[in-house]
Amino acid sequence: xxxxxxLGNSNLQSVINALNFLEADYFVSDKSEELLKSDKIILxxxxxxxxxxxxxxxxxxxxxxxxxxxxxxxxxxxxCLGMQMLFDSSEENNHESKGLGLISGxxxxxxxxxxxxxxxxxxxxxKVNFDFLSLSKDEIIDFYYIHSFYAKPKDxxxxxxxxxxxxxxxxxxxxxYGCQFHPEKSHKSGLKILNTFISL
Numbered sequence: 001x002x003x004x005x006x007l008g009n010s011n012l013q014s015v016i017n018a019l020n021f022l023e024a025d026y027f028v029s030d031k032s033e034e035l036l037k038s039d040k041i042i043l044x045x046x047x048x049x050x051x052x053x054x055x056x057x058x059x060x061x062x063x064x065x066x067x068x069x070x071x072x073x074x075x076x077x078x079x080c081l082g083m084q085m086l087f088d089s090s091e092e093n094n095h096e097s098k099g100l101g102l103i104s105g106x107x108x109x110x111x112x113x114x115x116x117x118x119x120x121x122x123x124x125x126x127k128v129n130f131d132f133l134s135l136s137k138d139e140i141i142d143f144y145y146i147h148s149f150y151a152k153p154k155d156x157x158x159x160x161x162x163x164x165x166x167x168x169x170x171x172x173x174x175x176x177y178g179c180q181f182h183p184e185k186s187h188k189s190g191l192k193i194l195n196t197f198i199s200l
Contacts, residue, residue, distance in 0.1 A: 002026040002198060003038030005082075007055045009047045011182070015079070018184035018191060024198045032064045040200065041065070041074055044184075045081030046146065049090035049107055050097040052081045066100055075175050075200045083171065083178030084151055092149055103173050105153035115164055119148040126169045126181070132160035133177060134196035141189045143169065143181035150180055 004019070006012055006028050019026050026042075029035055043065075045052050056062040069076045078086055089095040090107035099107075110118050128139040135141065143163075151168045153159060161170035171178040177197065183190030 001038050002040045002042060003035045004028045005035065005041065005043045005061065006030045007043075007045050007052060007059075009045060009051060009055060009081075011046060011184075012044060014182070014184045015042065015044045018194055019198075022191060022195050022198060024194075030059050030061070032060060035061075035064070035068070039074060040076070040197065041068060042077045042079065042197075043082035043085070044079040045085065047081055048092060049081065049084055049099070049149070050093045052085050053097045053099060056085070056100075062100070066102065069102060069176060073175050075197065076177065077197050078176075078178040079184070080147060080180060080182060083180055084149065086171075086176060086178055087151055087153070090149060102176060103151075103153055103158060103171065103178075104155065105151060107149045108152050109149055110147070110167070113164060119146065121146050124163045124169075124181070126161050126163040128161050130157075130160045130172070132170050132172055133193045135161070135189065135193065142186075143179075143183070143190065144185040145169075145181045147180060151178070 084107045086102045087099045087105045123142045128135045158171045158173045159168045160172045163169045183193040
């Protein structure tokens with residue numbers, strides 16, 4: 001059973017639509033006592049790093065999530081802000097808000113580029129560096145992005161997919177998966193990612 005965490009600041013409905021299409025066994029909640037019943041967790045999110053972290057703390061999910069991921073070893077998928085909050089901090093608010101700290105690194109502002117405007121909204125060509133939830137190494141795939149910041153891990157080996165010469169697009173570390181892009185909006189390849197996570 002998959003738990004989808006409702007932070008109240010995400011494109012929750014598009015994730016729900018994708019899971020319904022895939023006929024996934026899931027529920028949506030923001031209560032720890034209900035989330036305990038899950039065997040996998042999806043955390044979607046949009047907005048600022050600090051607002052996402054503050055919301056986790058308001059819901060008493062900050063330490064709860066760390067326990068579910070690190071101690072209970074539940075497979076976890078963070079989407080967009082849900083991935084960024086896995087890291088130590090973000091320069092978005094001068095590193096004042098500390099992230100979950102499950103992956104070493106920080107969140108930094110997207111560099112200027114002729115390939116996109118900031119915020120980066122739309123499709124971006126992405127390369128699979130390491131096998132990631134049924135996607136194979138060296139595949140080139142277009143994914144749908146909405147972001148102004150991106151993850152900069154200390155250990156680049158956790159970056160499974162990148163785009164635009166090094167922007168981390170997906171990460172994997174042990175039972176932790178993260179997508180900077182929106183798999184639920186990325187057509188067949190995105191649905192393939194979600195379906196494989198469902199089947200773990």
